[in-house]
Amino acid sequence: QSALTQPASVSGSPGQSITLSCTGTSSDIGTYTFVSWYQQHPGQVPRLMIYDVSNRPSWVSSRFSGSRSGNTASLTISDLRAEDEAHYYCASYTGSSTLVFGGGTKVTVL
Amino acid sequence: EVKLWESGGGSVQPGESLRLSCAPSGFTFSTFAMSWVRQAPGKGLEWVSSISGSGDKIDSADSVKGRFTISRDNSRNTLSLQMNSLRAEDTAVYYCAIGGTPSRRFFDYWGQGTLVTVSS
Numbered sequence: 001q002s003a004l005t006q007p008a009s010v011s012g013s014p015g016q017s018i019t020l021s022c023t024g025t026s027s028d029i030g031t032y033t034f035v036s037w038y039q040q041h042p043g044q045v046p047r048l049m050i051y052d053v054s055n056r057p058s059w060v061s062s063r064f065s066g067s068r069s070g071n072t073a074s075l076t077i078s079d080l081r082a083e084d085e086a087h088y089y090c091a092s093y094t095g096s097s098t099l100v101f102g103g104g105t106k107v108t109v110l
Numbered sequence: 111e112v113k114l115w116e117s118g119g120g121s122v123q124p125g126e127s128l129r130l131s132c133a134p135s136g137f138t139f140s141t142f143a144m145s146w147v148r149q150a151p152g153k154g155l156e157w158v159s160s161i162s163g164s165g166d167k168i169d170s171a172d173s174v175k176g177r178f179t180i181s182r183d184n185s186r187n188t189l190s191l192q193m194n195s196l197r198a199e200d201t202a203v204y205y206c207a208i209g210g211t212p213s214r215r216f217f218d219y220w221g222q223g224t225l226v227t228v229s230s
Contacts (some may be wrong), residue, residue, distance in 0.1 A: 045220045
C-alpha cells in the first residue's frame with residue numbers, strides 16, 4: 001500500500017489556473033476510476049472536492065475539476081483565489097480492496 | 111444535516127488499548143459504508159479501515175491489521191474502532207467518515223476527529 005505521489009507544493013497568482021498531479025500505479029489510479037481529492041485548511045477537517053475522478057459534490061465550485069490519464073490523476077483549480085490556499089490530498093482505491101492517499105500538496109496563492 | 115461525532119481519544123502508553131466511537135446523525139446509518147482515517151501531527155491523511163453498511167465486509171490497512179478492529183452496531187447507530195497493541199506511530203487525529211470500501215470509495219462527510227496519543 002504505497003502512498004500516491006504528489007508534489008509538495010504548487011503556487012499560483014490570483015486568477016490563474018493551476019494543476020495538481022497525483023501519480024500512482026497500474027494497481028490503483030491506472031485501473032480504477034475511484035480517485036478522490038480533499039481540501040484541508042490548517043486546523044480544519046478535510047473536505048471532499050472531487051470523487052470518482054471527475055465528479056464534483058454539490059458544495060464544490062465549478063472552478064475545481066478532476067481528470068485522469070494513465071497512472072496519473074490531476075486536480076485543476078481555475079480562477080485561483082486566496083481561499084483556495086490549503087493542502088490538497090488525492091486518494092485512490094486499489095486492487096487490494098484498500099484505499100491509499102497521496103502525501104498532499106500545499107497550494108500557495110501568491 | 112449530516113453529523114459525525116467521535117469520542118474515546120486520549121493518551122496511552124505503548125502496548126495499551128483504546129476504543130474509539132463515532133455517533134452519526136442526519137442520515138440512514140445502516141445504508142452507508144463507514145471508515146476511519148487518521149492524520150499524524152503535521153502529516154498527511156492515512157486510511158485506516160472501512161466497514162460495509164451491513165457490517166459483513168471489512169478492509170484494513172496493513173499498518174493496523176491484526177491490531178485494530180472496526181465494527182458497527184446499526185441498531186444503536188454507532189461505529190467503533192478497537193485499537194490494541196498501540197504504538198507511538200499510531201499517534202494521530204482519528205476521523206470517522208462516511209464512505210470507503212467496498213462501495214462509495216471516497217469520503218464525503220467527516221467528523222471533527224479525536225486525538226490519540228501513544229507515548230511512554
